[in-house]
Amino acid sequence: MDKILEIKNVKKYFKLANKKIIKAVDDISFNIKKGETLGLVGESGCGKTTLGKIIMGIYKPERGQIIFFGKDIHLMDRIEYRNLSRKRQMIFQDGLSALNPRMTVKDILEEGMEIHKLYVDNRIKKVVELLEIVGLTRDSLYRYPHEFSIGQAQRIGIARALALDPKFIILDEPISSLDVSIQAQIINLLLEIQRERNLSYLLIGHDLDIVRHMSDRIAIMKSGKIVELSSTEEAWNNPNHPYTKMFLLQE
């Protein structure tokens, strides 16, 4: 099975207090293949984060199917669903606030292993290995999140996501809050671990140059709908939808 994830006709509406309905995600379908990065772009408020949360199981969609590794998540039994929570991970925009301030780095990285009863005998070894992968050293183990810079916090977030050996990661604006000189380092790190582990990414992003560099295909979203989905090259060189042209080529 070469598709990691399939989304079919997914809808998510929010009802506001004044009875108005926001169609945050409005009938969206796409799939993501093994080792592939799908870039998701669009103006803020167009529904990108909501879609990410649906895929992560944080929101329940009104309608539509979410199929991971060939199986509809609604048809999964408890063990299958538990395994899924290992295989799908998310890395957030604001690395620092995504980490529990009262936990040491070691505890943060071990938390998921604990829940999934992984690496029971050699957890610390695994934790140090993860730190090395993301470019941090052993002396980070007993420190707390606030002792790190935003860039380092983002590395800890990446290590935490990798701890459970995922197959699919949602990257929601993973670098826009980082300094210029650190952005390129994190992009390289994300590309490197993708290559080594054949990971699939859904990359939500503002910075079009970065999305273009990292993605195999691009989905352009507008008011809850995907208006164009094509290869990165095609989207930039030969856009079909007028909105794509407007959105991608505005510089």
Next chain:
Amino acid sequence: MKEREKVLEVKNLKVSFNSNGHELKAVQDISFYLNRGEILAIVGESGSGKSITAQSIMGIIQDYTSVKREGNIIYKDLDLTTLSEKEMGTIRGSKIAMVFQNYSSSLNPTMKIGKQIQESLIKHQDLQKAIAYKKSIEALRRVGIKNPEEWYYQYPHQLSGGMGQRVMIAIALACNPDILICDEPTTALDINNQRQIINLLEEIQDKLSTSIIFITHNLKLINNFAHRLLIMYGGLIVERGPVKEIEKNPSHPYTRGLYKSILQRELRPKEKLYTIEGSPPNIKNLPKGCPFYPRCQYAMKICVNTRAEEIEVKDGHKVACWLYHHLCQRTEKRGEDFG
């Protein structure tokens, strides 16, 4: 154009905080000026001292009890560092105004946005209510808000990101300030809204001759927009000059690294990007000499303990780096890997 007139001059500004006996030098020693009608960009990483510089000018450095500010900040003929809090209150918001990154924490969530503009006008200009109302409608219109009479009655949480930033700018401009300081005003916005805010600021500078200090960590935003550029690193200005000139000929190794890491169009998809290795300095423990030396591939012995003076490489384009000293023989390193 009339002869250049300086509206602001910062001289040897130093700002430090005291944290449990440690001296944290947020701004080590910087001097610069701002001309009337000019857009000056300050670019640097977080922690390089950009915001503290802006807050020093506004006299609003917060959060710390033991802050020490030295140097002079000359606005027209007035040294702002000598003013009492009360005197400063007549300048802040009316002569020098500021826009922050995050509008939602700068606006009053319980008050209609039009009302907030009106309050600011009444406070600074002692206007009658009816006139203040008219002026606040004008202020909203000026930042490109259509139907300002309707928007007047909206609350901050009803605004989108781009709209919120427009309202912040409207408030800042309500009293026709000479200087507008924008601290990362577009960082939280998507690219479309970023462009629109930049266009708006350009228009304001053009129509009202407002002098603008535009602070950002995103070099990509400022070409075609700002006139002059200061590059800050570790609480110092390491390079300065006209934007076009620095873009053509970035000289400080840090600046060169910055341009190199954003102009990577020639790469194949997913290819490894150029990076400046290492991380920015910690202000608890700044290098004694050049703040960039731990990351600099050209560092020499002298860089470790002695800071380079600024050297003019071209008209108005200055760089603080030993490679440009006239006796330095490593001339081949200047701009080596940059065309």
